[in-house]
Amino acid sequence: MNPYQAPLTDMRFLLEQVFAAPDTWAALPAVAEAVDLDTALAILEEAAKISSELIHPLNRSGDEQGVLHQGDKVITPDGFKAVYEQYSQGGWVGLCGEPEFGGMGMPKMLGVLVDEMAYSACNAFTLYGSLTAGAALCIKAHGSETLKQTYLPKLYSGEWSGAMDMTEPQAGSDLRNIRTRAVPQDDGSYLINGSKIFITGGDHDLTDNVIHLVLAKLPGSQGISLFLVPKLTVDAKGELGGSNGVSVGAIEHKMGLKASATCVMNFDDARGYLIGEADRGLVCMFTMMNYERLAIGIQGLGSAQAGYQMAADYAKERQQGIAAGGSPTGSTSDPILVHGDVRRMLLTIRAMTEAGRALAVYTGQQLDLAKYGEGELQARAAANVGLLTPVAKAFLTDRGLDATIMAQQVFGGHGYIRETGIEQLVRDTRIAQIYEGTNGIQAIDFLGRKTTGDDLAALTAFVGDLRTQIGDLSRVEPAHKQAVTERLDSLLAAADYINRHKRSQPALVNACAVDFLDAFGYSLYGFYWLLMADAAAVHPDPDFGAQKRYLANFYFDKLLPKADWHLAQVNAGDSAIMAMPAEFF
Amino acid sequence: MNPYQAPLTDMRFLLEQVFAAPDTWAALPAVAEAVDLDTALAILEEAAKISSELIHPLNRSGDEQGVLHQGDKVITPDGFKAVYEQYSQGGWVGLCGEPEFGGMGMPKMLGVLVDEMAYSACNAFTLYGSLTAGAALCIKAHGSETLKQTYLPKLYSGEWSGAMDMTEPQAGSDLRNIRTRAVPQDDGSYLINGSKIFITGGDHDLTDNVIHLVLAKLPGSQGISLFLVPKLTVDAKGELGGSNGVSVGAIEHKMGLKASATCVMNFDDARGYLIGEADRGLVCMFTMMNYERLAIGIQGLGSAQAGYQMAADYAKERQQGIAAGGSPTGSTSDPILVHGDVRRMLLTIRAMTEAGRALAVYTGQQLDLAKYGEGELQARAAANVGLLTPVAKAFLTDRGLDATIMAQQVFGGHGYIRETGIEQLVRDTRIAQIYEGTNGIQAIDFLGRKTTGDDLAALTAFVGDLRTQIGDLSRVEPAHKQAVTERLDSLLAAADYINRHKRSQPALVNACAVDFLDAFGYSLYGFYWLLMADAAAVHPDPDFGAQKRYLANFYFDKLLPKADWHLAQVNAGDSAIMAMPAEFF
Structure with missing residues (x-):
């Protein structure tokens, strides 16, 4: 296989031409101090190198070897520990972390691109650092000063890693059911008892300590609280002590992601420290969850x-x-790229992936504005982040599976055998539609909370902003502008109908959520293709500009109309879904 | 896990009420001799029992254990050999085989249902018998009397098995490139030399001999011929001799289907026997291929x-x-079936699967009419078989993957771990979109040969017949009848456009084929839901009838409109697909 080649030109195009990152950064003093375009491009180049040369070589062997559970140790595949150390020492785990605790303070707009490269290189490897960064974010947002001082530098440096301990056998999507208990101690700490399942990076040999963020209930409370529970005790000076009653019950055997340690974690009188307020743990955890989503x-x-x-x-x-x-070359055999159906598959993957990258960068930009901005700009950005997070999680992962399956199809029979590696990608990425809240849960969050939850205020403002931006574009086909605008209007109309009927038809949101999110996703990608086509028209490299226009035309001809099918499903309502009695299933 | 429960009531409904199988069988003397409805139902019950009690228990362990290649032996997982013997002795391999050679002479309309149950129980196990039945079909159609006498009884009895040896590393979808050679010998036989890859059931320990149908070229010819090549020599009396120069180079390591032996086969001066005419091997092989499809x-x-x-x-x-x-029961926790999104997924799988079963049974009926019928009826049935085979292969397998992925999603995190078994189903069924001709190839066959290849004659006749049948239905919603009819008309219009432009736009067929097939598939399933809803209205069990009407309503509300998106893609033509230069990919 050719090694992974990062799409640096496309990334720069998004940062510089499509979303004017340098302007955003210059306007945010904390960010301006850390980064400008040249620095950002240098970071991307270095990330590309590490991703292709260090991380990608672990991918196949990691899948073949898997994680081992021997005695009380969880052992990652050969090479993972050495590469993780190099990766940590390069500052990549703390890339977007707070400078006051040793993070590099880079904007998320850049971070999403670094993450993309690492995930392209090896899904399993990248999760370890991603969960660590997410845990740090949560501690930073909700932890006490002592917790921040003790844990953040070690997390950002990659010496310790993080894990998110929510699920129990009886409590998956419904966290009300968790049974893990936290009993307060005289010294202000808590003793945690219980079991968690499906804990990504729950234990492993990559770092000296694993910092668990654990959901548990206080005595006599049905509320859920969040606790920091280290695998090994940490004393007041931040030095490591002995075991803290945190152990691995088993590792899960999974369809893919075999080099990622998915653990059953047992907490036996493990000492934990409250993060945020008692009974408000879900709010704190959602800081990490939204990051992870x-x-x-x-x-x-x-x-x-x-x-x-x-x-x-x-x-x-x-x-x-x-x-x-x-044959264009007069040959008796052409590369299969000449065949329309092969091109259809490749163009579909590419048009969806490039728009998906735009969604990721745009969401990163909104996160940066929400974190570092001020006033109305900050408030709008925060609302956009709330709106876009479930869409980014669900739509990017659903289309991610579609893409890997289509890519596998291009390989024909060679796609089904392990040697070519494409089947691993399908298996590894499949989980992304499930964990951190299934994509159904994301859609219900999007339609139930983020859209109809505020009577369409955030959605209406967001769509209004898109319409204004579309109006300003002068270098794209008017028909394409109209095609996107019409879909956005139809979406608002569908959302309005659901909002007006959500009480009289209580199943409507749940039944229509996935299709509503998909219709929104295809329409939003249409918007990004307008932005990209417009920017590409004046790109200094005319070949690059031509590529984007070919892809935009493909998107508008072939893919955007899929929004209509999803809208048709939304508009068909919930009656056919809810009518059949349970016993007939 | 609950063991597999065969959907016998649904199967009987299709045979008896929807497609009037007893009438078809009674009108075909050779079939009438072999089967009536009572016999058919008894066979289905027995097949259900064998599938759930004998075959299904092999499924998980077969996946865990896989096939071993030790020395020159290929060893199937524990239990496969014993169950295969029982399965063979029960006559299941020869179920639809010719009675004069020991087959049971059952109609294909019944055979497809038996096959479905076995595949539900274990994909990997069922392939061995399926390839054997396919090889027998090809030998029966094109082999000499001697070959038939020597091989068919052993294949139908399951003592020997069959394999189809087409692919070589440089020759997959394009068989012109095969390099395997056949040199004629004085005794009328041929010596075969070459290598084949991806040979399902190429070798194993289930049967005493493996009968390969091998594509090879004669000296000085670019034509392709078909040869019967036994793994072990067979003498004039049909007794087994020694090695015939057929050996296993390796077994493939695959995404799934791990209990199916996918082999690299080497032929070193292996003795083979011509099937059919020299240089006409593809025509003969297609008898097997169409069966396998x-x-x-x-x-x-x-x-x-x-x-x-x-x-x-x-x-x-x-x-x-x-x-x-x-909660409908006032509980604090409901089964997830109460949630609209979970119901949406289950209803989608079920509505697609029940229509898919109707397609399978209908195609089986057409095969029986084409084989045993006479005159115009026979000719029409043969044309329908040609038309429907690529659709059945591609649409059933594409929707099969969709279904297993949706089913996995219902399980949430539990769907990604191996213990629940649903992830194996995804991995096992993925190959079905690829082998026996990728689904892209099926679509090109459908649009390029079967539809525009005869200037729409077969398609027009087929759609005309559907329209007549729809017109006769009196117990379904007129709006549903209209919805299907309109799509069928749009399909004919799209096909007509492509047919008129196929020469001036040579890429049109290839670029639009998959969407055309999908649009046809969704429309055809609409037709089957009309048939089923109409028959269900007078079903003796009112609960059963109600179920079908709920599912039909769901299909018309939610799924049929997907045909429009695929039609929109067809109607958008090939320009956006073919425009981008190759170097931009």
Whole structure:
């Protein structure tokens, strides 16, 4: 296989031409101090190098070898520990972390692109650092000063890693059911008892300590609180002590992501420290969850990009048949790229993936504005982040699986055997539609809370902003502008109907949520293709500009109309879904 | 997990009420001699028992253990050999085989249902018998009397098995490139030399001999001929001799289907026997291929049905959250089946799978009419078989993967771990979209040969027949009849456009084929839902009738409109697909 080649030109195009990152950064003093375009591009180049040269070589062997559970140790595949140390020492775990605790203070707009490259190179490896960064974010937002001082520098430096301990066998999507208990001690700490399942990076040999963020209930309370529970005790000076009653019950055997340690974790009188207020743990955890949701969206994006490269390379090399209408080179065998159906698959993956990258960068930009901005700008950005997070998680991962399956199809029979590696990508990325809240849960969050939850205020403002931006574009086809605008209007109309009927038809939101999110996703990607086509028209490299216009045309001709099918499903309502009695299933 | 439960009531409904199988059989003397409805139902019951009690228990362990290649032996997982013997002795391999050679002479209309149950129970196990039946079909159609006498009884009895040896590393979809050579000998036989890859059931320990049907070229010819090449020599009396120069180079390591031996086969001066005429091997092989294509479609169908059962069982047991609008039982936790999104997934799988079963049974009926019928009826049936085979293969397997992925999603995190078994179903069924001709190839066959290849004659006749049948239905919603009719008309219009432009736009067929097939598939399923809803209205069990009407309503509300998106893609033509230069990919 060709090694992974990061799409640096596309990334720069988004930062510089499409979303004017340098302007955003210059306007935010804390960010301006850390980064300008040149620095950002240098960071991307270095990340590309690390992703292709260090991380990607672990991918296949990690899948073959898997994680081992021997005695009380969880052992990652050969090479993971050494590469993780190099990765940590390079500052990548703390890339977007707070400078006052040793983070690099880089904007998320850049961070999403670094994450994408790492996920393209190896899904399993990248999760370890991603969960660590998410845990740090949560501690930073809600932890006491002592917790921050003690834990953040070690997390940002990658010496310790993080994990998010929510699920129990009886409590998955419904966290009300958790049974893990926290009993307050005289010294202000808590003793935690219980079991958690499906804990990504719950234990492993990459770092000296694993910092668990654990949901548990206080005595006599049905509320849920959040606790920091280190695997090994940490004394007041921050030195490591002995075992803290945190152990691995088993590791899960999974469809893919075999180099990621997914653990059953047992807490036996493990000492924990409250994060945030008692009974308000879900709010705190959601800081981490929302971070991870975007990160997992980017897992889908990274897999899609890797799949595209593998399939495009294969399609340019593999010779079968000749072009309809005759070989362009007069050969008796052409590369399969000449065939319309192969092109259809590659163009679909690529058009979806490039728009997906735009969504990721745009969401990163909104996160940066929400974190570092002020006033109305900050408030709007925060609302946009709330709106876009479930969309980024669900739509990027659903399209990520579509992309890897299509890429596998391009390989024909060679796609089904392990040697070519494309089947691993399908298996690895499949989980992204499930964890951090299934994509159904994301859609219900989007339609139930983020959209109808405020009587469409955030959605209406967001769509209004898109319409204004579309109006300003002068270098794209008017028909394409109209196609996107019409879909956005139809979406608002559908949302309005649901909002007006959500009480009289209580199942409406749940039943229509996935299709509503998908319709929104296809429409939003249409908006990003307008932005990209407009910017590409004046790109200094005319070949690059031409590529984007070909892709935009493909998107508008072939993919945007899928929004209509999803809208038709939304508009068909919930009656056909809810009518059949349970016993008939 | 609950063991597999065959959908016998649904199967009987299709045979008896929807497609009037007893009338068809009674009108075909050779079939009438072999079977009536009571016999057919008894066979289905026995097949259900064998599938759930004998075959299904092999499924998980077969995946865990896989096939071993030790020395020159290929060893199937524990239990496979014993069960295969029982299965063979029960006559299941020869179920639809010719009675004069020991087959049971059953109609294909029944055979597809038996196949579905076996595939639901275990994809990998079922392939061995399926390839054997396909090889027998080819020998019966094109082999000499001696070959038939020598090989058919042993294949139908399951003592020997069959394999189809087409692919070589440089020759996959494009068989012109094969390099395997056949040199004629004085005794009328041939010596075969070459290598084949991806040979399903190429070698194993289930049977005493493996009968390979091998594509090879004669000296000085670019034509392709077909040869019967036994693994062990067979003398004039049909007794087994020694090695015939057929050996296994390796077994493939695959994404799934791990209990199916996928072999690299080497032929070193292996003695072979010409099947059919020299240089006409592809025509002969297509007899087997067409059989296998329908069988592989049924692999997709069987997987979808198994996935539905697993997901529906889980959704009825697993409790998370309460119903929107309040728990119907006043509980604090409801089964997840109360949630609209979970119902949407289950209803989608079920509505697609039941229509898929109708397609399979209908195609089986057409095969029986084409084989045993006479005159115009026979000719029309043969044309329908040609038209429907690529659709059954591609649409059933594409929807099979969709179904298993949706079923996996219902399981949430539990769907990604190996223990629940649903992830295996995804991995096992994925190959069905690829082998026996990728689904892209099927679509090109459908649009390029079967539809525009005869200037729409077969399609127009087929659609005309559907329209007549729709007109005769009196117990369904007129709006549903209209919805299907309109799509069929749009399809004919799209096909007509392509047919008129196929020469001036040579890429049009290839670029639009997959969407055309999908649009046809969704429309055709609409037709089957009309048939089923109409028959269900007078079903003796009112609950059964109600179920079908709920599902039909769901299909028309939610799924049929997907045809429009695929039609929109077809109507958008090939320009956006073919425009981008190859170097931009």
